[in-house]
Each structure stands twice: as structure tokens, then as C-alpha cells.
Amino acid sequence: MSERVYMVDGSVAHELQWGCSPNNSAAPALCGRQPWPGDWYGTGSQTEYDRAAELPLCGGCQQILRHQAGGASP
Structure with missing residues (x-):
């Protein structure tokens, strides 16, 4: 299972690679x-x-998730 995370001042969320710890x-x-040089946020409280869920997912992570699900990548 992947984790949805963000950086403290980030405007998008990211999905961590499978097996990686936030x-x-x-x-x-x-x-x-x-x-x-910071840390990932999104799994501490x-x-x-909620913040990780409300942020839009970055385009690169979206494409990879779509590809992994068997969908086409643009």
C-alpha cells in the first residue's frame, strides 16, 4: 500500500513508492x-x-499510478 504525502509548504501531494516509509x-x-532537506507530512495526525487527501496529486505520480493500474499514460 502506498502512502499519500506532502511537503510542509507543498501545493501538491505525492504517492510514496511501495514499501517506503514516510x-x-x-x-x-x-x-x-x-x-x-525537509520531511514528508501526511501520516502523523x-x-x-486530511491535508494530504485535499491536495491535488502531482502529475508525475498520477501518470505512474494510472500506468500501474493498466491505463494509458499520455
């Missing part, structure tokens, strides 16, 4: 983005879960 600031999102 507690690891070196953990890459599906699109390759890392929060360095209900407020963080």
Missing part, C-alpha cells in the same frame, strides 16, 4: 521527488491525513 526523508515519491 518517516524516511530520503524515501522517493513515485515521480522521483524527495522532500530533502488526522489533520495531516
